[in-house]
Amino acid sequence: MATTDETESTTPNNPRQMLGEFIRVQRQMANLSLRQLSALTEISNPYLSQVERGLHEPSIRVLKSIANALNVSSEILFEQAGLFTSTEDPGSEATEAAIRTDRRLSEAQRHALLGVYRSFLETSEEGD
Amino acid sequence: MATTDETESTTPNNPRQMLGEFIRVQRQMANLSLRQLSALTEISNPYLSQVERGLHEPSIRVLKSIANALNVSSEILFEQAGLFTSTEDPGSEATEAAIRTDRRLSEAQRHALLGVYRSFLETSEEGD
């Protein structure tokens, strides 16, 4: 069982595994055992264990509960769950659209925020 | 049989029903039948029907597919699904969600952009 060994890769390709590992790291950083997290989330510890090992795709309710217990914003968890990355248009103008339609900002503020956003895009990746 | 009637309320309290009605409205605005949406999403039309009527809580994969087919940003769908209402304040945070999930930004850039955005909110409207 040595040669065909399947030790966990440090960067799992499977989005389920990525999500699970992310949750496990967050839990360990919070110094919580599986049972403690189970008590906080009201989700059974065996299932949490399986989720962390990428054996199951947790439901929205479970993800929300975990995010809440670990004080991780839900969006980040869903991002880790591969929610926004696959079928969505990846060059998304979602951020621009959100800024433009944000009624809490004045027009000048929208303009400024878009400027900052676009400058970030240029500095980070130029080729697209 | 009239008094104990249970006609659907115009503003359903159940988050499942809210999500379902939101999806139904979006589908009808796109002039799509259940079967057409079914073809786009590769999700059976009976199940779509049940989701729209709030009889089931769709999985992440289904939600993502629906959002994609209806050209609705996933974040908005999840907000409708009552996803972000736990740890964060449930206001109009579409912009924050968009920034947070923007894969073209680094984490530092996201943080910075959120900082700018929040500072704008404070200066423009304080009492809401």
Add this chain to the structure above:
DNA sequence: TCTCAATGCTGTGCATACCAAGCATTTGGT
């Protein structure tokens, strides 16, 4: 009238999310 296509909805069944109980290993106290 009848027909036929398109709509949304109902049943039945399989796959999977999720839980309760218990096992294997480690750690620390006596």
Add this chain to the structure above:
DNA sequence: ACCAAATGCTTGGTATGCACAGCATTGAGA
């Protein structure tokens, strides 16, 4: 050494997501 408690994991069962086939209704055209 023994025991007790805590850790993560395995097993078997139940609830629910989801699909396939088909029903009921409506509307257009012959």
